[in-house]
Amino acid sequence: MELDIVDVNLNARSNNNYKIFTVIYISLFIFSQEFRSILGGELFIINPIAIICVALLIVNNMTVKLLRNLDKLFGVMLVYMISASTYEPQLSTILNTICTTFIPIILILVQIEEETLVKIFEKLIRIINVLMILITIIGILECIFGININIYFSGFMSARTGGQIMSNVGSQRRMYSFMGHPLFNTELYLIFFVLNIIYDRYILKTNDRLWIVCVATIGICLTSSKSGLILLGVAIVLLYRCNSKFKKFVYIFCGMFIILKLGLLDNVLIRFGEESLTSGRNETWDKIQMMGLYPIKFFSGYGKDSTFNLNNITSFWASAAFEYPFRAYEFECGILITILIYVYILILPIIKLIKYKQKELLIGFLIIFIDVNTFNGLIASGDKFYIFCLFIxxxxxxxELKYRTCNKLKI
Known part of the structure; x- marks a missing residue:
């Protein structure tokens, strides 16, 4: 009888987890941050559905281990709130940061059972595959026919992204989508590639699919992301498996030849020739350092979006120097809070993946981590931090599943 009760409880928890993650996927990828903006600014900044789902995940998966980890995270939140109270003029700004930065970190701390993990991973793969194929098809049609299909989505998006789409014309146009900026699209393509490789290898236990490489390569070429293309190249070399190294070399050579012939790399090559790899971010940082403006503080910062205030007192676009998230966090929140955030999104995953002895997962994580730290996605408003934490x-x-299976431990 007791065993039956345990089984019923496990099944109920498993079903609840599946439903919760389904709703999270809908809030992040279908009713996304851009489309939510039509309901008002606050709903664009904060994802109330995701917040409720994270709270339900805590209740549904409460263990002693999770409780201890939450205690530590809530301690970090408390440190942030005390620090932010000295420089943030409004309580709502502090709450926004908690909702868009600290609450998503809870996802990293949650551990679920094997059966549910496989199901929610499969659903995520299906959603992200359909999403990226659709974005790629639209991008190809725009490229071939010289049209701007995303203009028709711009009316349902945030004013800033909509304006960028409207002005995205000319020979050096970059691929926007209904998900947002080209650099965010690049992040999604890299996540799409890495997750599909992991799904093939760890869940399906099959050879990696070639079409995944093709979609990711075409997509990132259309976004014209220099760092994204380099990271994808690294991912293909280190993660993509083929029956033979010779076949892999032939695939890469033929793919690059076709891409060059079709002109998909033209914009990227032009940008490599005209700009540095960082698109002027490091150069702008050097200028600010020489001017001695607003020195970085340890225990406190200058407040949310304060980097844009620098544009008002300089003759150049000074905020570009802070488009790296770690610099923006240091400037806006202080060095201490930045370190505490990166403990969760960098140090903790690396330590765990080394413990699990999963080299490929570690490589995949580092590729996405490097990408999200090459632009201001994590520090910006919306769902970008949620999506990165979902990936982690x-x-x-x-x-964890692979480690416990190999060591025959209970999950």
């Missing part, structure tokens, strides 16, 4: 959640849970 999948990586860590797959690593």
């Amino acid at each position: 959640f999948i990586i860590l849970n797959i690593g």
